Amino acid sequence: MKDTITIYVTDLNGAEHIIHAPTDMNLNLMEAMRVNGLSVKATCGGMALCATCNVVIESRDYPLPEMSEEEEAMLDEAFVLDIEGSRLSCQIPIKPELDGLRVKMGELTAD
Numbered sequence: 001m002k003d004t005i006t007i008y009v010t011d012l013n014g015a016e017h018i019i020h021a022p023t024d025m026n027l028n029l030m031e032a033m034r035v036n037g038l039s040v041k042a043t044c045g046g047m048a049l050c051a052t053c054n055v056v057i058e059s060r061d062y063p064l065p066e067m068s069e070e071e072e073a074m075l076d077e078a079f080v081l082d083i084e085g086s087r088l089s090c091q092i093p094i095k096p097e098l099d100g101l102r103v104k105m106g107e108l109t110a111d
Contacts, residue, residue, distance in 0.1 A: 005099035009033060010058075012105050021094045029055065029103070030089035040105070046090035051078030053089040054106035060085075063097050 003024050009017045021032035030053040033040050041052035048070050057064065064087065071091045086106055092098075 002096055002099065005094065005096060005101075007032065007098065008100070008102045009038060009055075010102075010104040011038065012107060023094055023096050025094075027094045028090050029092040029094065032094055033089060033105075038105070040089065042090060044090075048074055048088050048091055051075060051088060051106075054078070054086050055089045055103040056106055057085045057087055058102040058104055059100070062101050063095075064092060067091070 004020050004022050007019050007021060007029070009019055011017060017036065017038060019032055019036035019038070021027060021029075021035075027035070028046060030040055030042050030046055034042070042050070043052045044050040046053070048068070051074050054075065067087065068091065071088050074088065075086055089103070
């Protein structure tokens with residue numbers, strides 16, 4: 001089994017970043033983006049309480065975990081510009097099945 005995957009992240013300026021994430025460290029996508037030098041606010045530290053780590057999933061054919069009620073409520077309450085396909089990156093665990101995933105960092109209309 002492969003222990004590192006590649007994820008493609010488009011930042012808020014439209015630049016694409018290739019990040020490498022280990023699958024054996026129990027990281028989530030938000031943590032993997034930070035480890036790879038991307039500036040992710042994640043004000044709540046990954047507790048699904050702020051939506052500042054939201055991303056838009058551009059790859060629709062990947063086996064993402066079901067959205068929890070807490071995550072869905074946070075996205076509904078937050079000022080997320082692109083709600084279609086939005087997820088909280090802190091709620092997406094890094095798994096081998098996500099190799100090649102493409103996401104775009106999300107924006108909020110207000111902090």
